[in-house]
Amino acid sequence: MTIGILALQGDVDEHLAALHRAGASATTVRTPSELHDVDALIVPGGESTTVMKLLHRFHLGEPIVSRVRAGMPLWGTCMGMIVVARDVAPHPQPSLRLLDVTVRRNAFGRQNDSAEIPLPIPALGPRPFPAVFIRAPWIERVGPDVALLAQRDGHGVMVRQGNVLGTSFHPELTEDLRAHRFFLDMVHRREDVGKQRSVA
Ligand code: GLN
Numbered sequence: 001m002t003i004g005i006l007a008l009q010g011d012v013d014e015h016l017a018a019l020h021r022a023g024a025s026a027t028t029v030r031t032p033s034e035l036h037d038v039d040a041l042i043v044p045g046g047e048s049t050t051v052m053k054l055l056h057r058f059h060l061g062e063p064i065v066s067r068v069r070a071g072m073p074l075w076g077t078c079m080g081m082i083v084v085a086r087d088v089a090p091h092p093q094p095s096l097r098l099l100d101v102t103v104r105r106n107a108f109g110r111q112n113d114s115a116e117i118p119l120p121i122p123a124l125g126p127r128p129f130p131a132v133f134i135r136a137p138w139i140e141r142v143g144p145d146v147a148l149l150a151q152r153d154g155h156g157v158m159v160r161q162g163n164v165l166g167t168s169f170h171p172e173l174t175e176d177l178r179a180h181r182f183f184l185d186m187v188h189r190r191e192d193v194g195k196q197r198s199v200a
Contacts, residue, residue: 001191003184004029004038006064008054010046010079014172022180032063040073040187043080045134045170048105051083052094061096068098073163073190075183081166082137089140099164100143107138107155108168119169121150121158124178131157131169138168163190 005015007028019026019042029035041064043051055061068074068084076084076099085095087102108115118128131152139156142148150158150167157168165186171179 001025001039001187002027002037003040003042003187004035005042005044006030006051006060006080008046008058008060009051010044011170011172012044014170015042015044015077018172018177018180019184022177022184024180024184029060030058032059035060035063035067039191040183041067041075042183043074043076043083044172045078045080048079048082048088048095049093051079055083055096065096065098068096068164071163071190073165073183073187074098075165075167077167077170077172078134078136081139081168084164084166086143087141099159099161099166100146101139101156101159101161101166102141103137103166103168104140105137106135107140108133108136108152116174117152119150119152119157121179123149124182129171129178130174130176131167131171132173133157133169136168139166160186 003026084098085103086097086100089104114134116132119131121129146161148156159166
């Protein structure tokens, strides 16, 4: 099982290192054939308008959408969550529309350009998670099928809709591997379902 990290722009190496520390096999994805070879995809932080343009140029947008619709797990961190959100505020912009949420870009303001706060995330255990926010979006609408996993100051910052996970913050920038392990668990469970199906 190999996790791909979309490597068009952004903090790719940090995700690679975190996945390796968590004992997973991970590789970068820049082409449709590299996407074909991975079992799950992380879209890292970066700049969402730039990455949407690059996805188009590298012919990766459509294959990502069809893989995720077919069940491939995807995790968007910060910019990655903006890229997969259904709607983007305050200025609408193109996105892959795989996660039924509205995200507001740069919502936590300049004073929080790079804040690390202890964030309660019950799904990751009783200990708060050291969440790093860098010009981060918040989630201001969640669709009926979306589970809200964490909030900061009353605003959504971690959500899951089936095989799609989104975080406003950057778990790859801390030593805490629980968010990466949570995603790996989503991938393993999906693999198990696939195996059961092929046996049946
Ligand atoms: N502010 C960036 C955007 O809106 C996201 C920042 C990040 O990924 N750290 O695209």
